[in-house]
Amino acid sequence: MRLEKLQTNRSRTWTRMAMLAALLGGVGFTVAETAVVPPHTPKVGAIPKYPPGMFQPPSPTTIPDDEMGAMIRKGQRIFMHTGELAPQFVGNRLACANCHLDAGRMPDSAPMWAAFVSYPAYRSKNQHVNTLAERIQGCFTYSMNGKAPPLGDPVLVALQSYFQWLATGAEVGSKMMGSGYPKLDQPEREPDYFEGQKVYAQNCALCHGANGEGQRSSDGKQVFPPLWGPESFNWGAGMHRIGTAAAFIKANMPFSRGGLLSTQQAWDVALFMNSHERPQDPRFAGSVDATREQFHASDDSMYGRRFNGHLLGSGR
Ligand code: HEC
Ligand code: HEC
Structure with a gap:
């Protein structure tokens, strides 16, 4: 049941790859530049492994089979299929996981395990200390071009439950390796x-x-x-x-x-x-x-x- 979920994600990735292959065939692009590569989770059934020293979020097979577990799973599903499961708060065709890759687990794509242990935090964008709930509301308002779910809304409760579970074993208040996006050097010349x-x-x-x-x-x-x-x-x-x-x-x-x-x-x-x-x-x-x-x-x-x-x- 739980593994099934992981595999659904994976088969979605494969669907993309299949589409890609079809496109490559149909349109006649040079395959060399855009070779079809397997997703970053190579073996079906395998849990993605991140580089040594990087925080390892728990395997989805360990989500407990109780009320809390149900909420964690709900949060994971909303994160992956935001428009379908929280349509009242979404105004575009994106999902949270489009920018926070691998269901919010991937280091260097602002992973949710790192976010969970870094809030409340001051943000210059709105010039006050933001709770995690408020930070999530921000991504609904801007990244999802939607509406902020009100505090206490089941959508926010589910997402925060999922993030807390992803952060199992992480140190609170630490700046974790792989958090946010890696700082990029300035370009050699003006972007063109x-x-x-x-x-x-x-x-x-x-x-x-x-x-x-x-x-x-x-x-x-x-x-x-x-x-x-x-x-x-x-x-x-x-x-x-x-x-x-x-x-x-x-x-x-x-x-x-x-x-x-x-x-x-x-x-x-x-x-x-x-x-x-x-x-x-x-x-x-x-x-x-x-x-x-x-x-x-x-x-x-x-x-x-x-x-x-x-x-x-x-x-x-
Ligand atoms: C269009 C891309 C995009 C989408 C879609 C998106 N986000 Fe974000 N999110 C960002 C960016 C960019 C940041 C800031 C990352 C940085 O600069 O470190 C961010 C940051 C965050 C943070 C804080 C991370 C941290 O480490 O401080 C949280 C929490 C978050 N997003 C949750 C969500 C949730 C929940 C959704 C879906 C409702 C979502 N995001 C959808 C782009 C997106
Ligand atoms: C092989 C297909 C593929 C190629 C090539 C590709 N992307 Fe993506 N891109 C994706 C997928 C899939 C996602 C969403 C990730 C997810 O949901 O797991 C994504 C997400 C994004 C996002 C965040 C979501 C959004 O819609 O804003 C940006 C920005 C982005 N890609 C930019 C680029 C840029 C720029 C390039 C070229 C340098 C590029 N991508 C090449 C497949 C691709």
Whole structure:
């Protein structure tokens, strides 16, 4: 039963790989650049093993068979299938696990075991100490372009139960190895849109689509998540920041081939990705200029900049 769940995740990954293979065959890409690689969990039934020294979250087979266990499983399912199981709080086609990989377990993709032991924490984004619940609400508002579940809502209870269980044995208050995204060096030259466009065409478009729209299977399931456009994260999300996206991409993309891109390529493709239109910042202050001034006044954000004759943040 519990193993079955793990295998469902794995077979989803395989579905993606199968789609990929079909695409490769059908469209006639050069296979060398985008070879089909097995997911990072090589053996069916195996628990993913992370590098030595890295925290090892428990195996899903050890989730207890009681009321608490039921809540932990519910949290895991919401994390994987957020739009289906918490639709009232989701305004796009993403799931939590699209950015926090391997169901929130993968080091260097802001894993949830590390998050669990680091809150409450001060955040400069909203200039106060945030509880873990408030941090999760933030990802619903911005990354999921949705609504924050109210405190005490079963969705928040389930997610926090899952994270606590993932952190079994972790040291409270420690800055754990593999937490957040690894800090990325500055690029050697300014990130460049056209260089990024080339990186995108060669390394990303196959899965995420020529227009960043992602891909759905024939039954409507999102197989590869959208990177921009109306169904992606909004202008207030951390991932819209060029530096944050570059760090995530360098460590985790192309999927299962993290580390493939050079630092420069990661910055270039992050700039390219984040120079496209996406849903409005929910903190919109009446005009794009005012919103840029208040929340986006840095080189790290393309919001409010004019590009190809279009004012980013003004909609399509
Ligand atoms: C579009 C990508 C994206 C999606 C989808 C997303 N997040 Fe995040 N999340 C981020 C980014 C970016 C950060 C900040 C990571 C960093 O800079 O270290 C983050 C941080 C977090 C943190 C704090 C991590 C830490 O170590 O401080 C939590 C908790 C979290 N997200 C939970 C969620 C939950 C729950 C969902 C689904 C409801 C979700 N996220 C969906 C991108 C995303
Ligand atoms: C082999 C297919 C594949 C390739 C190639 C690939 N990705 Fe992804 N990408 C994925 C999958 C799958 C996820 C979601 C992970 C999950 O749910 O486990 C993802 C997630 C993401 C996310 C976070 C979710 C979102 O929609 O915002 C970003 C950003 C991203 N990819 C950027 C890139 C970039 C940039 C490249 C090229 C350098 C790239 N990806 C190449 C499959 C791919």
